[in-house]
Amino acid sequence: MTQTPGTEPLATAVATYWNAAAPAFDDEPDHGLRAAATRAAWAARLAGWLPAGPADVLDAGCGTGSLALLAAADGHRVTGVDCAAAMIDRARAKFTAAGLPGTFLVGDAAAPPTAHRAFDVVLVRHLLWTLPDPHAALRAWAERLRPGGRLVLVEGRWRQSADPAPYVPGAGALPFAGGVGARTLAQAVEPLAATVRIERLDQEPALWGHPVQDERYALIAHL
Known part of the structure; x- marks a missing residue:
């Protein structure tokens, strides 16, 4: 989490929450990608979003590394960052089990501790709603x-977001609590990018392991 003045307790609470959530995190179909159909659906989407050749990919808020693993299996050089050490431990274990190289760092996904390294892709999934300054x-x-x-x-923009229950104290006041709609996010990204496109994902139940009724999408911005 970005630790701006006054947000340190929230950042600590968020990291504590995700460390505690790590053991069961992959039980969600779109987190663990354990089902072949779900894994294949994400692999196909990633192939369309990432460059064709081997690229340096930064997975910010990588969780247990499921998407990072798909990218690495496709030949990309992956660096994952997450605030929860327990998530990073599981990501490293997945890469070790698969015999794939990858770099994983415990740190603030909003300001990744990658020094002056430059990347071809920054990949972020379901993270902005947790950040004090997205x-x-x-x-x-x-x-x-x-x-x-x-x-x-x-x-x-999650179905429950009409009245979001804070998952940790103070989280309900975050700018994108409950998620962020595609139009709002596009407006935030457009000043930084040459092109922005949106791909709807809520009509593809294989990605989630079941049909969904809320807004889900990918925003791909070329800088």
């Missing part, structure tokens, strides 16, 4: 891209 995070991710790089944001 606009600063978008700028930080754009700054980590090489010229011509792309930002891939998998986001949504």
